[in-house]
Amino acid sequence: MAKSTVALSYYQATASPAPAHPPLSGDVTADVCVIGAGYTGLSAAIELAEAGYKVVVLEAETVGFGASGRNGGQICTGFSSGQSKIEAQLGKDDARRCFALAEESKVLLKDRIARHAIDCDLNWGYIHAIPKASQFDGLKEWKNELDGLGYTGTQILTKAELEERLGTRLYHGALRESGAGHLHPLNYCLGLARAAIAAGAVIHEKSRVIDIDSGAHPSARTAAGTVRARFMVIAGNAYLGRTVPKLYGKIMPVGSYIIATEPLGENRARALIRDGEAVANTNFIVDYFRLTADTRLLFGGRASYSTLEPPNLGAYMRPRMTSVFPQLRDVKIDFAWGGYIAITYNRIPDCGRLSPTVYYAHGYSGQGLALAGIYGKLMAEAIRGTAERFDLLARIRHMPFPGGPIRTPMLVAAMLYYRLRDALN
Numbered sequence: 001m002a003k004s005t006v007a008l009s010y011y012q013a014t015a016s017p018a019p020a021h022p023p024l025s026g027d028v029t030a031d032v033c034v035i036g037a038g039y040t041g042l043s044a045a046i047e048l049a050e051a052g053y054k055v056v057v058l059e060a061e062t063v064g065f066g067a068s069g070r071n072g073g074q075i076c077t078g079f080s081s082g083q084s085k086i087e088a089q090l091g092k093d094d095a096r097r098c099f100a101l102a103e104e105s106k107v108l109l110k111d112r113i114a115r116h117a118i119d120c121d122l123n124w125g126y127i128h129a130i131p132k133a134s135q136f137d138g139l140k141e142w143k144n145e146l147d148g149l150g151y152t153g154t155q156i157l158t159k160a161e162l163e164e165r166l167g168t169r170l171y172h173g174a175l176r177e178s179g180a181g182h183l184h185p186l187n188y189c190l191g192l193a194r195a196a197i198a199a200g201a202v203i204h205e206k207s208r209v210i211d212i213d214s215g216a217h218p219s220a221r222t223a224a225g226t227v228r229a230r231f232m233v234i235a236g237n238a239y240l241g242r243t244v245p246k247l248y249g250k251i252m253p254v255g256s257y258i259i260a261t262e263p264l265g266e267n268r269a270r271a272l273i274r275d276g277e278a279v280a281n282t283n284f285i286v287d288y289f290r291l292t293a294d295t296r297l298l299f300g301g302r303a304s305y306s307t308l309e310p311p312n313l314g315a316y317m318r319p320r321m322t323s324v325f326p327q328l329r330d331v332k333i334d335f336a337w338g339g340y341i342a343i344t345y346n347r348i349p350d351c352g353r354l355s356p357t358v359y360y361a362h363g364y365s366g367q368g369l370a371l372a373g374i375y376g377k378l379m380a381e382a383i384r385g386t387a388e389r390f391d392l393l394a395r396i397r398h399m400p401f402p403g404g405p406i407r408t409p410m411l412v413a414a415m416l417y418y419r420l421r422d423a424l425n
């Protein structure tokens with residue numbers, strides 16, 4: 001078996017040139033202090049800086065260090081939870097408004113990429129493939145639900161139609177969307193950082209916040225300085241850890257892993273995914289894959305609730321990939337990496353306020369590439385005085401995860417249950 005060269009992720013190896021941002025040093029004041037330079041924080045920073053606010057972003061590592069620079073690059077529709085859980089809480093009309101916000105997140109993404117000339121290999125088209133023939137009726141129901149939400153551009157593919165598009169016989173049909181797709185996530189994030197800087201925001205890398213004061217005059221402290229601000233946006237997501245104790249139990253970090261093959265060449269790559277869509281299966285523990293601009297197959301999936309990274313990721317992930325594409329048995333895995341997805345109990349993102357001036361949003365549950373943009377924008381909107389749309393999402397209630405010693409074992413058990421369910425369904 002080819003050995004993984006690991007070290008860098010594919011995204012780091014193909015990252016656009018980006019400036020380093022000096023760490024925070026000493027005490028500064030700002031209108032808004034943003035914690036975390038991923039999609040959420042940068043989206044809020046762009047909006048607020050463009051509106052004339054003095055914005056300081058504190059990033060523990062480097063721009064895109066978290067999930068935003070590591071993810072599968074898949075631009076998804078709606079929420080990871082599906083609509084029904086949102087409807088159950090908010091009713092049909094408000095749940096439709098939430099879906100419209102999720103759609104707006106894609107428009108925002110597209111507009112920012114165009115407006116700021118972000119070179120990030122954007123492609124449209126998404127295939128959701130079913131592993132079991134018995135799931136075909138479910139596809140029809142799903143399409144009906146999307147039609148009912150006014151979401152057009154979906155199409156059901158039979159097994160035969162799918163096999164014309166994908167070089168695998170594993171699946172029994174699919175739902176194809178033209179309104180979802182994929183991109184190079186780190187280059188998208190670096191482009192957002194460039195846009196935030198251009199609008200006047202200041203980013204400090206290597207500036208981990210170790211303590212916050214969420215009172216009426218919020219402040220964030222790093223080892224080398226403090227930012228005092230009128231408002232604060234907390235956007236550390238799964239990487240925030242225990243820095244803000246009130247947020248710790250609201251999400252759970254789940255490890256997800258990705259490999260990228262060596263370049264396959266145009267013909268071999270197109271024999272896997274003819275039209276270059278993003279693909280995911282419909283299991284609870286999802287396999288997701290797509291082609292990169294340089295004709296690699298990028299294959300992600302598995303999940304680790306224990307947060308322990310498997311020792312040889314390439315070897316760990318390869319069997320998943322070859323179960324879908326046995327013809328890739330002999331290809332070399334050039335890159336393997338992982339990251340933490342922040343999940344909430346109900347898989348609906350969680351947002352709210354810790355005080356009237358301190359906002360947070362996190363827990364996109366594996367579907368934040370587009371969504372994080374709108375949550376960042378809505379926090380900015382609320383800070384600017386129009387909180388209606390933010391408050392719609394903030395009304396959604398969430399069960400906390402247990403703290404203490406049963407936190408991890410409980411989730412490991414939950415994952416085993418879902419693996420079994422995927423296998424039996």
Ligand SMILES: Cc1cc2nc3c(=O)[nH]c(=O)nc-3n(C[C@H](O)[C@H](O)[C@H](O)COP(=O)(O)OP(=O)(O)OC[C@H]3O[C@@H](n4cnc5c(N)ncnc54)[C@H](O)[C@@H]3O)c2cc1C
Nearest residue numbers: 036038039040060066067068071072074209236339368369
């Ligand atoms: C392997 C993987 C695959 C995924 N695939 C997809 C996908 O295909 N499609 C999709 O839609 N979503 C996907 N996701 C989820 C998606 O990447 C996230 O929802 C999204 O990036 C969240 O953005 P964010 O800005 O909220 O968080 P992050 O990108 O995690 O950013 C948080 C930032 O805050 C910083 N930070 C944390 N604590 C502190 C502190 N104390 N002080 C200062 N800074 C701090 C971190 O260093 C980090 O840079 C995936 C995630 C992973 C890990």
